Amino acid sequence: MKLTYKFLPLIALAFVAISCATEDGVEAKKAELEQLKTQSNEITNQIKALEAELMTLDPEFAKQNHKSILITTANAKKGRFEHYVEVTGSVLSKKNVIISSETSGRILEVPVSEGQRIAKGAVLARIDAESIERNIDELENSLSLATTLFEKQERLWNQQIGTEVQYLEAKNRKEGLERNLASARTNLDKAEVRAPFSGTIETIDVRLGELVQPGMSMFQFVGDSDLFIEADISESYVGVLKKGDSVNVSFPSVDEDLHTRVSSVGAIINPNNRTFKVEVFLPNLPMVKPNMISVLKIQDYEHNDAVTVPSYLILSDNRGDYIFVVEAGVAKKKYVERGKTYDKHTEILEGLEGNEVLVDKGFREVGDNFNVNIVQQ
Template sequence: MKVTHRFLPLIALAFLALSCAKEEGVEAKKAELESLKTESNEIANQIKEIEAELMQLDPDYAKANQKSILITTAQAKRGRFEHYVEVTGSVLSKKNVNISAETSGRILEVPAVEGMRVEKGAVLARIDSESIQRSIDELENNMDLANTLFEKQERLWNQQIGTEVQFLEAKNRKEGLERNLASVKTELAKAIIRAPFAGTIETVQVRLGELVQPGASMFQFVGDSDLFIEADISESYVGVLSKGDSVDVSFPSINQSLQTKVSAVGAIINSNNRTFKVEVFLPRIPMVKPNMISVLKIQDYENNDAVIVPSYLILSDNRGDYIFVVEGGVAKKKYVERGKSFDRDTEILKGIEGNEVLVDKGFREVGDNFNVNVAQQ
């Protein structure tokens, strides 16, 4: 059908009217919905207020209308509870020595290097001993003459020829030279610096060609045996720890552990950090080296008949510590006196007997006398 130009304005006006009517209807519906939501919120708030007032005025109504909270439970237990002191210690050696020169001279050789492990008697350094060697050569020549004169004088004395004084002088000269020669040979031995025992060279403090004097420090040397662990313990444990106490030792770097005992307890408190020293015996273990870090667990308390609960279930308010227990489908608030805590468990001294069922998951949502529904675990 062909529409003439004269009808087009009328059609446009009709469409415009329909569009405006539709838009007005949508806005009206939106306004009506907002009004209903506002009324609903006001009614809900009024219901809550009235319910709260009824719960305060009528406990039976409160109990009947209280919603059950879904929870899980845990069992309080009675048994052995142990507490440990955990501290960091360091492996040390009783054979940690500073090796010094015993004679003067120039360093000719230094085979030792830092970090080298050597056996007992290994050569660490050599000191120039030419003058000592010349003294030995001279004394040996004098010894040859003295021995010859003594032997001749001894034969004459045996034949009762000569005087006793001549024989004793020859003997004394010979023995004096022997003592001198032994002394100089000892000095010669000191020119060679050797390891006093098997161990590791920590530091080398001399250089090739350097002139040293008796007493000059040359090496810091640490033995591989006679190792022990030293740790600093807080002064609050004075009197608690004693020699012979059991110790669990672990070495995080090599993933090894062992059980040993306290070998010594310090008698002095360090005024800087308020701690005292504790030494722990360390048997010989492969891969354990001096200065290695260790973790010590020292038992300082035990109770063979303790009430034990998970530490995270204990809450606190102005009155004290408490936990929630389940009695007949209702959560009950029980105030407790806690003892020591270790490894996520806490000893309970008073408040429960150890056979209670505790509120576990959901313990922060419940309150005293709240209805609870235990979920299947």
């Protein structure tokens, strides 16, 4: 036991020596690795610089040195191309009227509410007409007496008794009272304000018990028929859009689509937003209501033999717009003149024939004369 304790310090010293030797070896290897990495980076940079220099001096070397880039392709198309102006419009009604009072009096009843749909002839409000009713009673009594007197005077006149003046005065009094009674009854009818056509009550401007006068606004009323769409078009389309042009209309809220035409083009530019008004004819549709939002697509250009490409494939540099096409496994840069763009496709006016194979996926990684490898989708 004493012998074991005697050798313990020697064993510990040996472990310390071995540990130090191991740590020195690891650090040495790390330093050597870093040195090799530095040398490798320097060699790689030298290789790249030399390749770039050779590619500039020798085009054949550049072509052979390019690695093939994986791409997919798309085809240029030749056929009919249409361009549309897309704007937001609002459904309006030509029967959007203000209903006013035609007689004076106090409001006795308003049996309708805002937003309510009303049939033609329905009562919107009742006005106190007590004075008119009393006047009608007096006129009816006076007319009854005048009629009796006229009939007696007429019999006398037929018997050649009395003068012609007496007969004419009796007749005139009777006919005058008849006209006054008819007018009073018309005023009595006006005490009931009725809907002039079927529609919806937008606003109510009177309240129960309020005194109204002739011409005073009572209701804003919008009819269900004679609807049209109104939209604001940029002044840049002046002369392009005209009456009768084709229009595709969609109503996002009810998922309804229809084909119609421009019915009116405004002649004045709004100085606030530099637009002019366009009206579009709208047939009667049960689902379409006044003030509903619509999207108008008005065709302003068409070409039956146009060359088109996906818009995102067109790139630009200092020289102009270009697109990559595939020829014999090599990407070629083709400069083009673009026309109008619609629905993510652009018309190419010059530079393509319409039968080219275009670089699709990978078009940003390729360059002029790059080798490409087409991946089948």
